[in-house]
Amino acid sequence: MSVKPIFFALDGKELNEFREELEKLKGVIYGVKVGLEMFTAEGPSSVEKLKNDGWKVFLDLKLHDIPNTVQAATVSAANIGADYLTIHIASGKEALHAANENKTEDIKLLGVSSVLTSKAYDEETSRAVERDFLVAKESGIDGVICPASEIEATKKIFDLIVTPGIRLESDSKDDQRNITTPEKAIELGAKYIVMGRSIKNNLDYIVERLEI
Numbered sequence: 001m002s003v004k005p006i007f008f009a010l011d012g013k014e015l016n017e018f019r020e021e022l023e024k025l026k027g028v029i030y031g032v033k034v035g036l037e038m039f040t041a042e043g044p045s046s047v048e049k050l051k052n053d054g055w056k057v058f059l060d061l062k063l064h065d066i067p068n069t070v071q072a073a074t075v076s077a078a079n080i081g082a083d084y085l086t087i088h089i090a091s092g093k094e095a096l097h098a099a100n101e102n103k104t105e106d107i108k109l110l111g112v113s114s115v116l117t118s119k120a121y122d123e124e125t126s127r128a129v130e131r132d133f134l135v136a137k138e139s140g141i142d143g144v145i146c147p148a149s150e151i152e153a154t155k156k157i158f159d160l161i162v163t164p165g166i167r168l169e170s171d172s173k174d175d176q177r178n179i180t181t182p183e184k185a186i187e188l189g190a191k192y193i194v195m196g197r198s199i200k201n202n203l204d205y206i207v208e209r210l211e212i
Helices: 017-026 036-042 047-053 066-081 093-102 121-137 148-155 184-190 197-203 203-208
Strands: 004-010 029-035 056-063 082-086 108-112 143-145 160-163 192-195
Touching: 004 056, 004 197, 017 143, 017 197, 017 203, 029 036, 029 047, 029 192, 036 047, 036 056, 036 197, 047 056, 056 066, 066 082, 066 093, 093 108, 093 121, 108 121, 108 160, 121 148, 143 184, 148 160, 148 184, 184 192, 192 197, 197 203
Parallel strands: 004 029, 004 192, 029 056, 056 082, 082 108, 108 143, 143 160, 160 192
Antiparallel strands: none
């Protein structure tokens, strides 16, 4: 069985909340996402524990600060074993360059635009996202967090596209407006997708029947 190109979003304060899911998903999906809530509650040990258990770890901190701070935080994230790290493109070219030029090859930097998946999209916001992504590309960033509606345009700029806002057909949309299914996101050109609630609510289906 091939590994599904999914990051499981650990949206909670403790790793123990996800023990059952992590056990069933091991060897089935590509990796896990540690967000700000868990990282603040458990600290670097959350990443270190997951790495020791063999997981690829996407550390979603959306760094947004002055260049020296962003650079230092990127080095620290690499030192604890993070494989992917998000940086807010609004930090500016200098900060993005500083992070990129001082990181190791072991960690990939993902740019985040100001327009998130919970917002409605129109032509103006699409242009804003494209401008942000071009800044990220010029700054040497490895890839981007890209909403479903922008995958087609973004794959002309980046190969490494990670798409959140993924739902199964039967799922509630919850607070996400810019959403798509796992199959459609991969078909459009996403390299990886991020799923949280849909995995918790449909664990056996994800493990046994989802084909992407």
